[in-house]
Amino acid sequence: YRISAPDLETRKLRVSAWHSSALLQPDRPLGELEISLTSAQLDCREARWFRFRAPAEPAASELQLAHRKYIGEVTLSLKYVTAGSVSITDIRQVASRGELRVWIKEARNLASGRLGAVAADPYVKLCLLPVPGQSGGLASKLRTPPVRRSCSPVWNLVLKFENVSVAELHSRRLELTVWDKYRLVPGTKTCLGCVLLQCDHDGALASSAVSSSLSPSPARQSAESRMWRTVLQRHNVWIDGNFLLREPAPSSDCQ
Numbered sequence: 001y002r003i004s005a006p007d008l009e010t011r012k013l014r015v016s017a018w019h020s021s022a023l024l025q026p027d028r029p030l031g032e033l034e035i036s037l038t039s040a041q042l043d044c045r046e047a048r049w050f051r052f053r054a055p056a057e058p059a060a061s062e063l064q065l066a067h068r069k070y071i072g073e074v075t076l077s078l079k080y081v082t083a084g085s086v087s088i089t090d091i092r093q094v095a096s097r098g099e100l101r102v103w104i105k106e107a108r109n110l111a112s113g114r115l116g117a118v119a120a121d122p123y124v125k126l127c128l129l130p131v132p133g134q135s136g137g138l139a140s141k142l143r144t145p146p147v148r149r150s151c152s153p154v155w156n157l158v159l160k161f162e163n164v165s166v167a168e169l170h171s172r173r174l175e176l177t178v179w180d181k182y183r184l185v186p187g188t189k190t191c192l193g194c195v196l197l198q199c200d201h202d203g204a205l206a207s208s209a210v211s212s213s214l215s216p217s218p219a220r221q222s223a224e225s226r227m228w229r230t231v232l233q234r235h236n237v238w239i240d241g242n243f244l245l246r247e248p249a250p251s252s253d254c255q
Helices: 039-043 056-068 216-235
Strands: 014-021 027-038 073-081 099-108 122-130 140-143 156-163 174-181 190-199 205-208 239-244
Touching: 073 174, 073 216, 099 122, 099 174, 122 156, 140 156, 216 239
Parallel strands: none
Antiparallel strands: 014 027, 073 099, 073 239, 099 156, 122 140, 122 174, 174 190, 190 205
């Protein structure tokens, strides 16, 4: 882990043991422990025994989520620009209700489904989708250009969803998907991972994987929902975030 010493002392190291289950069955947690990375722990140069504890039942889904296959991560910033701060560039548009701007910065450690472990030509697609069962308008889609042969592409590009209000964003969801431009078979494309940001049905904000059968952990919910809540409450400022990519569902709306 590449990390500075002062930052390290603010972290905890979680260690967990797992039983590797049969094919198509989820792995089963056997035990876990957390170690505070204090100076005393870091200065100790002797091997030590630590006692595992049985994973608590409510934490099982969190452990399984953390143990899911790592397929990469994406770094981005979000900003909601109020109507008074939007510059109208379309002569057909009289006024704007506001803009949601998404600064796609980079991705790291993307997987590739190509033969010979050849790196993908990744690009990002954003979809502002209506929440199922609610009237949120039609889906809006934007995309970045591809970066050739890169597992850690840098786009550094701002995409804009124009003429959208904060109230409307509460009834819509933002889906980010990473795709490989290369198509081995015409008419097919490979999704390398996705992230979904949305409001839940109670109005609380949440983020979840498109295909996850497990609910995101409280810690992940808290961090990601806090970012989304800040975007909708603190206008005209960039809010930074980093998200783990999840495997997409076949029924993903952002095709």
